[in-house]
Amino acid sequence: MMQTQRVAIVGLGRVGSVFLDALLKQQGKALDIVAVAESSPTPGLAMAQSRGIPVLALPEILQRCAEIDIVFDLTGVATVRRELRDGLAATNNRHTVIAPESVAHLLWSLLAPGVDLPQVHAQSGY
Numbered sequence: 001m002m003q004t005q006r007v008a009i010v011g012l013g014r015v016g017s018v019f020l021d022a023l024l025k026q027q028g029k030a031l032d033i034v035a036v037a038e039s040s041p042t043p044g045l046a047m048a049q050s051r052g053i054p055v056l057a058l059p060e061i062l063q064r065c066a067e068i069d070i071v072f073d074l075t076g077v078a079t080v081r082r083e084l085r086d087g088l089a090a091t092n093n094r095h096t097v098i099a100p101e102s103v104a105h106l107l108w109s110l111l112a113p114g115v116d117l118p119q120v121h122a123q124s125g126y
């Protein structure tokens with residue numbers, strides 16, 4: 001039996017909303033979406049709320065990282081990525097992986113072949 005990955009998505013704008021929709025179709029198979037973070041009213045935020053997925057602030061996500069395997073950072077904001085890395089380091093969390101947009105694009109290509117994920121952020125790497 002495949003191990004279930006517990007994931008959080010930070011950023012539910014144009015990229016995150018589409019990504020969340022695709023992951024919800026996989027919910028309960030190999031992954032469980034345990035939390036999201038978004039401060040603006042977006043379609044992804046409404047989708048998460050309608051599914052009962054906890055909507056947390058970034059510090060709350062960091063507090064729960066012991067129970068999160070992968071955090072998808074889809075904000076495109078370098079300070080958010082730094083806050084995630086620093087927060088994990090401060091708690092000596094060596095379990096949770098921060099997946100940047102490049103990993104989301106790879107996963108997307110497997111989930112929705114032939115369909116492009118929106119390209120709205122500059123490539124910021126890790």
